[in-house]
Amino acid sequence: MTSDIKAPPGPASLRFTVLTLAAALTAAIAATTSASLGWPVWAMFMGWVAFFTRGHSGKDALYSYLCLAIGIAIGTGAALAVGALLPLIGPFAFGAIVFVVAVIVVSLRAAAPINNIPAYFLGLITFFAAHLEPGILAFSELAAVSGLGSFAGWTAHKLQAKIARTD
Numbered sequence: 399m400t401s402d403i404k405a406p407p408g409p410a411s412l413r414f415t416v417l418t419l420a421a422a423l424t425a426a427i428a429a430t431t432s433a434s435l436g437w438p439v440w441a442m443f444m445g446w447v448a449f450f451t452r453g454h455s456g457k458d459a460l461y462s463y464l465c466l467a468i469g470i471a472i473g474t475g476a477a478l479a480v481g482a483l484l485p486l487i488g489p490f491a492f493g494a495i496v497f498v499v500a501v502i503v504v505s506l507r508a509a510a511p512i513n514n515i516p517a518y519f520l521g522l523i524t525f526f527a528a529h530l531e532p533g534i535l536a537f538s539e540l541a542a543v544s545g546l547g548s549f550a551g552w553t554a555h556k557l558q559a560k561i562a563r564t565d
Contacts, residue, residue: 413562420561421554428550437543444524445547446554451516454555463548465506465514467541469521472499477525477532 425446432442448466452458476499483491503518524544530536 416561417558420557424550424554424557428546432543432546435543437539437546438528441524441528441540441543442547442550444520445544445549446551447547448514448517448520448544449548449551449555451520452514454552456552457511459548459552461511462514462517463545465512465517466521466524466544466548468506468512469503469518470525470537470540470544471521472502472518473522473525474532474537476522481532 425443428442428446429439432439445463445466448462449459452462476495479498480491480495483494487494499522503515503522506518507513507515521544524540525532525536528536528540530540
């Protein structure tokens with residue numbers, strides 16, 4: 399039996415290798431930049447991943463990043479709210495705040511063009527995985543480093559598209 403589906407270029411393909419190296423070089427530069435600034439490299443990659451959650455135009459990249467940054471801000475607010483409620487209702491604070499955050503984030507699916515639910519959740523994950531004290535400094539650092547990652551993802555995509563067009 400044969401299939402009409404064409405396989406992607408194999409690892410031995412020069413084009414495949416060049417495209418791979420372009421993405422790897424972009425990732426290496428972004429990771430080095432992040433580490434040099436004292437930013438968590440993993441958080442840079444959260445921005446990179448957020449870039450790929452929607453279309454790949456500059457406008458889509460910006461909207462995906464905005465959703466990620468808003469997710470980080472919501473995470474910051476959620477951590478503050480949990481801290482305020484914890485002494486009052488104990489571990490029920492987590493359920494209450496998660497419920498409110500989920501209602502807000504999932505409702506944003508109707509807020510085009512900033513309706514990228516996966517990017518919001520990546521922002522929430524970024525904040526909570528960082529284990530930073532909630533506040534403007536934590537938000538600023540995480541928004542900046544994930545912005546670097548989003549830009550790097552967009553750059554890698556554009557670079558690969560340019561290389562692919564030259565064939």
